[in-house]
Amino acid sequence: MIQIVLGPDREMARRAVDGLVREHDPAGQNTTVIDGRTASVADVTTRAGAVGFFGEPRVLVVQDLLSRWSRGDSEGDDAPKAAMKGFDIAALFAAIPAVNVLILTDPNLASVPAAVKKVLPPDATVTAGEPPRGPALLAWLARIAAAAGASLDQATARHLADHLFPKSWASKPTNARYDRPPDLELARNEVEKLAAAANFGQIERRHIDALSPRGEQDRLFPFTDAVAQGRLPAALTELDRLLAEGDEPYRLTAQLYQQAEMRFALATAGPRRDPVAVGRDLGLPNPARMSSIAANRRSRDDTDRADREQLTRMLATERMMKSGGLRRPEDVIYHLVTGQAIPGRDEGGT
Known part of the structure; x- marks a missing residue:
């Protein structure tokens, strides 16, 4: 057998x-x-x-x-x-x-x-x-809490899922290569820790905010912001940190492409449109993130020209990747990062 x-x-x-x-x-x-x-x-x-x-x-x-x-x-x-x-x-x-x-x-x-x-x-x-996602994952978290002697309502379970797996708990991404599935072992350990913190009663949002690790997207923001602002030393430092912590180059590349898409969405919406409202229209789990994207766009001297140049560079990188000019995933991410650098821009973004 x-x-x-x-x-x-x-x-x-x-x-x-x-x-x-x-x-x-x-x-x-x-x-x-x-x-x-x-x-x-x-x-x-x-x-x-x-x-x-x-x-x-x-x-x-x-x-x-x-x-x-x-x-x-x-x-x-x-x-x-x-x-x-x-x-x-x-x-x-x-x-x-x-x-x-x-x-x-x-x-x-x-x-x-x-x-x-x-x-x-x-x-x-x-x-x-294959781990559960969406409502099935929320129900699984509630069962683990009950097994640990505590209780976890659906709204709080959703907050925990957003905290641990902000981009992957609700559904799979379109491209499976960039998927980071929910880690049930991590989730189980977190729920059991929170159950003890809640004295085996009702687990609340404050327990999660105080004790659970930040979602992976929060760890990415210093990197994606530094890249968008053209601060090469900071971007390379953050990139080395993420790779040392085990992040996949493919996933980091996907984040840069996603940030570019959000940037172009802001450009299409026009300068008078509230970035947070644009984020809501896009269905982002954290619409407020669009405010940072908008600020990153304004950090460039000529936002329209910078948008066009970024699109040209990213398309060229994608062509090189598909044609074999960039074979290793690490080469792709470094090519994207260095291509958006602004000469002379220091760590402070000035």
């Missing part, structure tokens, strides 16, 4: 694997867990084909093996090919006795790599750890 457990949510993937292990090896005596990132084909195949004493079923959990077949690695397209060289996944599938259970788990992936799917037996089961 072959079971594949994917992400993107780590908690859901971990709980799914734990459930499968309990189902097939309740005593936990015939389960082996190995790291698929470094394991050899011989080791994995041998362990998968080994039968327990007296013919008892064995459970083999292989972590992160599938990533060796996934594409889009930051090292380039050849990296996955090098990682899978000499590893015959079809031979591994064929080596599994009917009584054994092979669990391939990789929470970093949301789908089975094409090379693996091509040889996957038809009776294999794939479980995706």
Whole structure:
């Protein structure tokens, strides 16, 4: 039997694997867990084909093996090919006795790599750890609060979701590449912490504002503002900080393009239109953010010319990315940042 457990949510993937292990090896005596990132084909195949004493079923959990077949690695397209060289996944599938259970788990992936799917037996089961969003996520937060001995109403749950996952909790973005799904493990820990802070009573907004980390968008504002104002030293400092904290270059690039779209929306609306009203018309979760975008536009000497130049640079960057002129995601984001710099503009924006 072959079971594949994917992400993107780590908690859901971990709980799914734990459930499968309990189902097939309740005593936990015939389960082996190995790291698929470094394991050899011989080791994995041998362990998968080994039968327990007296013919008892064995459970083999292989972590992160599938990533060796996934594409889009930051090292380039050849990296996955090098990682899978000499590893015959079809031979591994064929080596599994009917009584054994092979669990391939990789929470970093949301789908089975094409090379693996091509040889996957038809009776294999794939479980995706897709976290709930929108009203389903709010209901999940309320259930976790209740399990922790507290209560969380819908309005406060929405405030917590906005706090933790401001751009992703309500729905998926159009481009899945820029998706940052809600992290259920983080959310669970936050709810349990807030339940204790509320003395296991009603969790309120003040608890969230005082104890929960700011949403990821707040962490991005110093970076996007510095880029928009042409302050290259500040922009590079903030960019290095975000990358060091684990932010994906693809997501940061998407934020710059999104900021450009909001800037053009302001230009189209005209100088007399209230920026916050424009933000409401666009359906932004934080319409007040448009005031900062408007201020960033005014920081340029000639806003109309600056808008046109920014659009030209961003389109040129996109063409270079699609044509292979900019291959690495890091190259794309640095190209965008340096392209908007204003010579001589210091940290203070003057």
